[in-house]
Amino acid sequence: MASIKIDCVVKDSCKIGECPFWEVKESSLVYVDVTGQKVCKWNTVTNKVKTVCVDAPIGSVVPRRSGGYALALGTRFAFLDWDKECVTDIAHVDKDKGNNRFNDGKVDPAGRFFAGTMGMEIRPAELELKQGSLYTLQADHSVVKHFDQVDISNGLDWSPDHKVFYYIDSLSFTVDAFDYDLQSGKLSNRRAVYKLEAEEAIPDGQCIDEEGKLWVACYNGGRVLRIDPETGKRIQTVKLPVDKTTSCCFGGRDYFELYVTSASDAMDEEWLKRQPQAGGIFKITGLGVKGFAPHSFAG
Ligand SMILES: O=C(O)[C@H](O)[C@@H](O)[C@H](O)[C@H](O)CO
Numbered sequence: 518m519a520s521i522k523i524d525c526v527v528k529d530s531c532k533i534g535e536c537p538f539w540e541v542k543e544s545s546l547v548y549v550d551v552t553g554q555k556v557c558k559w560n561t562v563t564n565k566v567k568t569v570c571v572d573a574p575i576g577s578v579v580p581r582r583s584g585g586y587a588l589a590l591g592t593r594f595a596f597l598d599w600d601k602e603c604v605t606d607i608a609h610v611d612k613d614k615g616n617n618r619f620n621d622g623k624v625d626p627a628g629r630f631f632a633g634t635m636g637m638e639i640r641p642a643e644l645e646l647k648q649g650s651l652y653t654l655q656a657d658h659s660v661v662k663h664f665d666q667v668d669i670s671n672g673l674d675w676s677p678d679h680k681v682f683y684y685i686d687s688l689s690f691t692v693d694a695f696d697y698d699l700q701s702g703k704l705s706n707r708r709a710v711y712k713l714e715a716e717e718a719i720p721d722g723q724c725i726d727e728e729g730k731l732w733v734a735c736y737n738g739g740r741v742l743r744i745d746p747e748t749g750k751r752i753q754t755v756k757l758p759v760d761k762t763t764s765c766c767f768g769g770r771d772y773f774e775l776y777v778t779s780a781s782d783a784m785d786e787e788w789l790k791r792q793p794q795a796g797g798i799f800k801i802t803g804l805g806v807k808g809f810a811p812h813s814f815a816g
């Protein structure tokens with residue numbers, strides 16, 4: 518097996534880099550800076566980062582079949598025309614919760630956009646609890662609410678056979694699974710499949726590989742974990758040179774590279790001096806396993 522290599526490939530520092538996905542047609546990585554209020558695209562060929570500023574904290578960006586992107590922005594689902602840098606609002610959630618914002622999101626294999634909300638943080642992981650919900654934006658632009666009582670809605674993905682939905686509510690310190698009905702988009706039978714150890718800190722973003730194992734980024738844990746959801750065991754730990762690893766996705770040639778986002782928010786000068794790459798994007802090669810192309814929102 519090739520040895521694992523970790524490179525900081527984007528040095529421009531995000532406050533909270535999040536929600537990366539690979540865009541094959543431009544060999545680019547698209548991601549957000551949540552509190553920096555930016556959608557970013559790093560072109561791996563030109564090595565340039567292009568950003569579009571938005572008007573609220575942005576939880577997630579996903580590709581859209583008809584072109585451009587769908588966003589979970591503030592408490593709105595919206596569309597982004599990348600070339601015109603134009604955002605169009607589509608639907609509003611959590612109208613009764615003025616202090617909420619969207620967080621992580623991803624598109625299911627049928628083209629539904631899943632994204633969850635949370636209360637606004639005073640500091641990382643310090644917020645009013647149980648304010649969040651998990652939502653789906655359907656292809657017809659209607660919104661479905663799956664459940665509420667969420668602390669920090671975070672990483673999500675689907676099993677390779679599409680029968681299981683994996684989900685992280687960060688402050689439960691577990692990775693959960695639901696039975697998934699792809700036909701209806703309904704979730705049932707919630708259970709925990711992995712409980713984080715103390716040094717793994719806070720579970721944040723996640724993605725699945727072709728073997729059905731989960732890669733979980735650990736906020737304040739400076740690592741990504743590979744979890745076997747069938748056995749509930751951790752198979753592998755890959756440590757990174759920054760503590761605030763936030764999310765990950767597969768990309769690059771044949772989806773063999775794992776890209777990891779990170780945050781620099783709430784780090785003092787001394788901490789930033791020790792970890793000057795905080796907020797950067799990292800590429801991990803040599804894992805010997807590949808992931809999937811992202812799905813695009815159908816509407
Ligand atoms: O990266 C995210 O998903 C959130 O936007 C962050 O706010 C972190 O999850 C949180 O700070 C960890 O506690």
Ligand SMILES: [Zn+2]
Nearest residue numbers: 621671721722
């Ligand atoms: Zn996250």
